[in-house]
Amino acid sequence: MQPVGAAVPLRVDIAEKTFRSAQGVSVTALKDLSFEVRQGEFACLLGPSGCGKTTTLRILLGLDRQFSGSFQLPEGGSNRVAAVFQEPTLLPWRTVEQNVRLALPKDLRAKNLDGLFDTLGLAGMRSFYPAELSLGLARRAALARAFATEPAMLFLDEPFVSLDGRTAEQLRRLLLTVWSARPTTALMVTHNLTEALTLSDRIIVLAPRPAHVLGIFDVRLPRQHRSPQAISDLLRSFHQKFPGVI
Amino acid sequence: MTARGTGGRTLGDTADTSSRSGPASALIPVLTVTISLLGLCLLWSLAANAWPSRAFPGPGQVWQVLLREAASGDLFYHLGATLGRVAAAYVVAMIVGSVIGILLGSHRGADRFFSPWVILFLNIPALVVIVLAYIWFGLNEVAAIGAVAVNKIPNVVVTMREGARALDPRYAEMAAIYRFGPLERVRHILLPQLQPYLAAASRSGIALIWKIVLVVELLGRSNGVGFQIYLYFQLFDVAAILAYTLAFVAVMLVIELLLVQPVERHATRWRRRPA
Numbered sequence: 001m002q003p004v005g006a007a008v009p010l011r012v013d014i015a016e017k018t019f020r021s022a023q024g025v026s027v028t029a030l031k032d033l034s035f036e037v038r039q040g041e042f043a044c045l046l047g048p049s050g051c052g053k054t055t056t057l058r059i060l061l062g063l064d065r066q067f068s069g070s071f072q073l074p075e076g077g078s079n080r081v082a083a084v085f086q087e088p089t090l091l092p093w094r095t096v097e098q099n100v101r102l103a104l105p106k107d108l109r110a111k112n113l114d115g116l117f118d119t120l121g122l123a124g125m126r127s128f129y130p131a132e133l134s135l136g137l138a139r140r141a142a143l144a145r146a147f148a149t150e151p152a153m154l155f156l157d158e159p160f161v162s163l164d165g166r167t168a169e170q171l172r173r174l175l176l177t178v179w180s181a182r183p184t185t186a187l188m189v190t191h192n193l194t195e196a197l198t199l200s201d202r203i204i205v206l207a208p209r210p211a212h213v214l215g216i217f218d219v220r221l222p223r224q225h226r227s228p229q230a231i232s233d234l235l236r237s238f239h240q241k242f243p244g245v246i
Numbered sequence: 247m248t249a250r251g252t253g254g255r256t257l258g259d260t261a262d263t264s265s266r267s268g269p270a271s272a273l274i275p276v277l278t279v280t281i282s283l284l285g286l287c288l289l290w291s292l293a294a295n296a297w298p299s300r301a302f303p304g305p306g307q308v309w310q311v312l313l314r315e316a317a318s319g320d321l322f323y324h325l326g327a328t329l330g331r332v333a334a335a336y337v338v339a340m341i342v343g344s345v346i347g348i349l350l351g352s353h354r355g356a357d358r359f360f361s362p363w364v365i366l367f368l369n370i371p372a373l374v375v376i377v378l379a380y381i382w383f384g385l386n387e388v389a390a391i392g393a394v395a396v397n398k399i400p401n402v403v404v405t406m407r408e409g410a411r412a413l414d415p416r417y418a419e420m421a422a423i424y425r426f427g428p429l430e431r432v433r434h435i436l437l438p439q440l441q442p443y444l445a446a447a448s449r450s451g452i453a454l455i456w457k458i459v460l461v462v463e464l465l466g467r468s469n470g471v472g473f474q475i476y477l478y479f480q481l482f483d484v485a486a487i488l489a490y491t492l493a494f495v496a497v498m499l500v501i502e503l504l505l506v507q508p509v510e511r512h513a514t515r516w517r518r519r520p521a
Contacts, residue, residue: 063419081423089420093438093516102434103424129516149424 008076010037010060010153010185014069016210017055029055030067031210037202039074040183044196047206048245053189056211057083057157060187074152074185080105082151084159088138090130090145097126100145113148119178120144136167140174147178154179156188160195172198176223197234198226205242217241303485311489320474324490325497327470328463331387332456335394339451342395343402344444348436350403351410368400372458376465385466394458401454402447409443441513448506456498 017030029052037043045053058064060071061083073081082103090099097117101109117123120140130138139159146154159175160168176199179186190196196203203217217238221230287305294304315321350357350364379393417435426435437444463472471490478486 061419061423063422080425083420083423085416085420087416089416091417091434091438093441094434102426102430105425131516145424 008072008074009039010043010074010187011072012036012056012060013071014056014059014067016069017052017059017064017067028210030059030212032212033069033206035204035213035216037185037187037204039076039185041201042179042183042186042188042199044200044203045187045189045206046193046196046203047191047211048208049191051206051208052211053191053206054157057155057187057189061155076152080149080151081153081155082146082149083155084139084142084146084157086158086161088130088135088142090138090141092130095127095129096122096133096141096144099130099141100148103145103149105149108148108150111148113144116144116148116178119181120174136163136171139163139171143171143175143178147182147184150182151184154184154186156186158190159188160192168195175199180223193235193238194231197231197238199223203238205245214245215242301482301484303488307485308488308492311483311485312493315486315489321490321493324469324471324474325493327467328456328459328472328494329497331391331394331459331462331470332452334391335398335455335459336448336451338391338395339398339402339455340444340447343399343447344406344440346399347403347406348410348440351407352413357407364400364403367396368404372397372461376458376462380466387467390459390462390467394455394462397458398451398455402451405443405447405450406440409440412443413439438513445510445513452498452501452506456494 013034014030015032016028018026018028020026033052033056045056047053055064059067060073061081090096091102094102097113100113104111114123117126120143122137122140122144125133125137125141130141133141142159146156156175160171163171172195188196188199197219200219202219205214205217206212207214219226219234221234226234291304291306294302312321350360375396376390376393379389379396383389383392413436417439418431421431421435459470460472460475463470464476467473471494474490475487478484478490
């Protein structure tokens with residue numbers, strides 16, 4: 001299925017975001033942060049830990065409205081945004097299937113989810129409670145929830161942290177599989193360069209606090225050609241373009 | 247899923263698990279309770295025989311009175327009246343107390359302002375509230391139930407306020423992103439998180455409420471267990487007082503076993519080990 005609607009990109013233009021602590025100390029997290037993600041593109045927001053990546057995501061998700069600037073979200077699909085957080089954030093008192101269905105718009109509640117659950121290897125776990133799942137499986141359920149809503153924009157906040165290397169690799173492949181079935185404009189926050197090079201069409205490199213865009217690294221190589229050898233070539237050219245970053 | 251013990255008869259369990267370990271493991275606690283209660287009766291009976299007095303009847307005499315009152319229908323009439331008041335006051339107190347408690351727990355400013363009020367109401371003696379309610383609103387059912395509820399509400403407020411403070415903002419954020427409706431937020435986000443606090447407030451609530459209901463009945467109603475106890479107090483009939491008390495305690499025990507515990511088991515079925 002192709003994304004529907006006009007080709008509106010994700011357009012971010014945050015002038016400033018400042019946190020004030022209870023003691024009155026203020027810290028500027030973001031300053032003149034602006035970038036674009038084209039329709040149907042998978043982009044990564046790459047930067048060192050604590051540079052304001054998650055803050056940016058929270059603003060775009062509408063969870064933090066205390067900032068100056070503006071942004072525009074893409075349209076299409078259910079015209080919704082979906083998010084996969086660092087923690088799976090499944091409701092522990094609802095089964096995997098209930099967790100996914102509750103996130104759906106009312107008119108999609110009864111839709112057939114067999115294909116999605118099959119792809120993500122969750123077919124046998126629909127009636128399990130999240131506490132009965134491993135972290136890797138819970139992350140898959142969180143991915144299922146995000147993709148089931150057919151969002152116009154997908155945000156991922158380091159969805160593969162604290163997993164062992166093999167599980168993370170497997171989940172990245174699954175993410176690409178479900179994403180390719182319905183290419184959705186996606187923005188993923190990560191500090192893992194290899195992960196960014198494996199998954200994305202473009203990498204938005206952020207400078208440390210206050211965060212602003214250092215530069216854009218486009219990955220033009222089609223995903224199926226990104227062998228370990230190709231990734232290490234990409235790594236080299238990334239380091240040439242952005243020496244000293246990560 | 248099979249290692250759930252007595253709480254194991256939930257949705258996901260297979261039938262053979264409950265037929266193999268279910269009845270046997272369910273029987274042991276019942277047996278323990280029965281033996282324990284029989285032991286208490288035996289002790290009571292021995293004591294009553296050692297110090298024979300009209301003011302200290304044995305279990306046999308109390309049983310006789312119980313049968314007599316049950317046969318005449320009086321017992322059930324008065325138990326019913328009290329149970330109705332307990333239920334009404336419980337519902338009112340839980341709803342009003344929960345709403346106020348959640349509001350205070352999620353609004354710091356309101357909490358700071360109203361906190362002294364809560365402490366004030368927590369410390370007003372039940373008797374004062376009851377007397378004032380009867381004076382202001384007359385000797386009627388609404389005043390009676392209202393007075394009991396007002397006594398219980400501050401306790402519910404304090405417990406639910408703690409619950410609201412412990413709410414996890416990540417679930418609320420998830421619900422905002424995926425556009426849950428207001429009712430869905432209450433049902434799927436708010437209530438499940440507050441469930442342990444609701445259970446705690448209910449548990450302590452029912453016990454407290456039925457004791458206050460007796461006082462309300464004693465002071466201003468013409469039926470109910472409290473009214474009967476007052477009547478038999480004037481006749482110095484200890485056997486009848488004990489008969490009514492024990493009958494109502496038994497009713498509360500049955501409610502706990504047949505209503506409260508199954509509801510709680512259902513509400514906590516998602517936990518690995520039910521609390």
